Amino acid sequence: MKRKALQLVLCLCMIFLITGMIILPGFIRESFAAEPIKIGFIGALSTPYGASNKASLEISIDEINKAGGIMGRPVELITEDWKREIPLAVAAYKKLVMKDKCLIVFTEGTEGSTACAQLGARLYSTYPHLMFSFWSAHESLMDLVGNEYNKYKFMFRVYSNTADSYNPAFGFNDFFKQTVGTKKLALLIEDIGWTEVYRNGRPGVYPTLKEYLEKDGIQVVYEGKTDIKEKMFLPILEKVAASGADTIYWVTGYTDTVTLVKQWDQSPAKDMDLILMSGAVSYAAFWKMTGGRALGVTAMWPEIPIPFTNKSKPFLDELKARGSGLLASTYGAYDGPWILKAAAEEVGDFDVEKLIKAIEKGEFRHSSWIWAFDKRHEPKKGYPYLPNIMGQFQEDGRYIVVLPQKLIEVTNPKAKYVRVKDLRKRAGQ
C-alpha cells in the first residue's frame, strides 16, 4: 500500500515536473515580454528646449505603444531634470542606466552630454546601453566615437554640430553669396565653449570661420567676439555700421537675441541683413517678443512646420496641442525612439551590440529627414539627410524657409529670401 502510494506521489511529481518544463518557459517568456523597454531622457525641463524634447519623446512613445510597442514590449519613458547643472546630469544618467536599466538614454546640451558620455563609457561594459544626444554642439564630442570606437560606440548624436558650418553639403557659404547676395560681411561670434573652433580654428583640421568664409570669396570687413551676457549691443552695431558691411552674421546660441534685434532695428546697422545662428530667434514667437522688429532677420533652425513626410503634420499638430514649441532638436527627439524600434525589429533582438550595428548600417526615416550615421556616429548631412534649415521673418511675422531649396519647395514655394532694405521698403518703413 505504501509502495503504491509512493509510486502515485512519484507519478504526480513527474507530471508536475513535465508540465512545468513545458509551461514555465512560456510563462517566463510571457512575463518577460510584458517588461517595458525603458527610455531615459535627461532634459532641462523648465527651458523651451527641454519641454519640447520631452513632449516629442512622449508623443513618439505613445504612438509606438499604440502600434504594439517594440517587438511586443511596451515602451516606458523616464524623465530626469538636469536643470543645466552637470552634477545633476551625471546623477540622472547613473540612475537611468544602473537603477532603471534604460536601454537608451537621450541627453541634451554640450556640457551635460559630454559628462554623460564619459560616465556612459565607464558603465557600458556592465550596463550595455545606448545614448542619443541632442544639443551637443561642441565639435570635440564628435571625435569621441571616431577616435575611441570601442569606448564610445554606444553614443549617437542626433543633432548637427559646430563643424557643420564647414560642411559643403549644407551650402552655407552659397547661402551668403547667392541667396543673400553678401559682398561684405561683419562676423560676430559669441565667446563661449561651443564656438571655439569658429574663433580659433583647429590646426590641420578646421580654419577659423573668418578664414573659411574668406577662402570662399566672402570678404569679412569686421570681426568681433561678444559676451553672452551682453545686453547693450548698440556700440557694437555702431562699429559694424561704420565697417561698410552689407550683411551681419552673428554666431549666436546663448546671446540675448531679443535685445540684439530690438537694438539692431534702432541702430545705424538696421539696413544690413542680419543672419543669426540660433537662440530665441529660432522661435516663431520671436516676432512678438521683439514687437515686430525682427523684419528681415534670418536664423537657423526656424520654428516652421515643414511637411517632410506624411508623419510630420500629425506629429506637429499633437506637439502644438500639448503646448510645446517646434525647436531644433524636436525632430531628433521624436524620431529617436522610432529609430530604436526600427533597429530592434530589424535585428529581432535588444542586444545592444547588435542594435549599434543595425543603427550604423541602417537608414531611417519617420517624420523628418533620413537618419543615417557615419563612422563617428554623426548624422549624414545635406537634405534628404540632416538639412541646414534657414528661415527669414517677413511681413506680419511670417517665418519662411529660405534654405535648402527642396524644403522651400514643399513649405513656401512662392516665397524667397528678400534683403532687409527691400523688405523695409515693401513694409513701408
Place this chain on the structure above:
Amino acid sequence: MVHIIESILVYAIVLGSLYLLVSLGFSLICGVLGIFNLGYGATFLVAIYGMWMFMATFGLSLWPAIVCVFVLQFLFTLGVIYFPIVKRYIEKEELLLTSLLLMSLIVEETVNHFYPITAGVDIPTAIFTGTMQIGSTNIPTQMLVVVIAAFLVTALYVLFLLKTKIGFKIRAISQNSEAAKLLGVRLERIYPLAMILAVIPPTICMLVIAPVWAIEPMMGASLLQTAILVTILGGLGNLRGTIIASFIVGLIASVVAFAGNPRLVGMAILIVVFFVLIYKPQGIAKSETLW
C-alpha cells in the same frame, strides 16, 4: 578719433542714465533700511510682466495698465516683501537675505511658468521709433527717453529728500535710525514709504527700456547684479554716490566698447569696482547719509 570721442561721451550719458534708473531704488533701500534687498530683481519682473498681464490677459489699454502696474508693484512691495519679510527679519540678516532671495526666485519661477520666453512678451511703450544722430553718433531715439526719465526721476527724488519734511525724516533715518527714533521719527511709517519709493524708478525703467531690451523671466538677476555693482561703487546707500557711480560705469563701458574691445566691457567694469573697493572700501561717497 573725434567720432570715437563723441560716441564715448554720448554712450556714457546713455548708459549712465540706464544704470542710474536700474540702481536708484536699490540704493535708496540700502540707505534708509540699511539692508541689501536681494529681492530687488523681482521688482523688474513685477513691473514688466504685470504690464503684460494687464494688457494681454486682462485686455487693458496702455495707460490703465500702467496705473494698474504701479498699484500692483506697491501691493507686492508691501504685501509680499515688506510686511512678511523685511519687517519681520530686519534684525536677522541671514534670514532676511535668504527670504528675499527666495521670494525673488519664486517670482521668477512663477513668471517662467505663466509667461515663458516663448510666450512672446513685448510691451508697446515705445514713445519713439528709429534713430537720432548726435554729432556723428546714432542712438535709438527711445534711449533719449531713458536719459530724460533718469534725470527727471533722480531730480524729483533729490528734491523730495532735500525739501520735504518726509525727506528730512528719511535722511535722518539713513544717518542714524536710533537717534531719529528718539527724536520722534516713526520708523514703522517711513520704512514702508521708502520701500514704495524704491520701486518707482525700476518700474519706470522697465517701461522705458522695454522697446530696446529683451523681456524674459530671468532678467531680474542681471539687473540686480548691475544695481549691486553701481551701489557698491557709489557707497552703500548714498544717492549722490550712486548717481556718480552710474555715470562712471557708463563711461567705462563706452570707453572699452568704442576705444577697445566690446567683449571686455563687463570685465572692465568688474575690475574697476574691485580696485575701488580695495583702495576705497566705502565707495565713492562715504555712506553716512542718503545724500
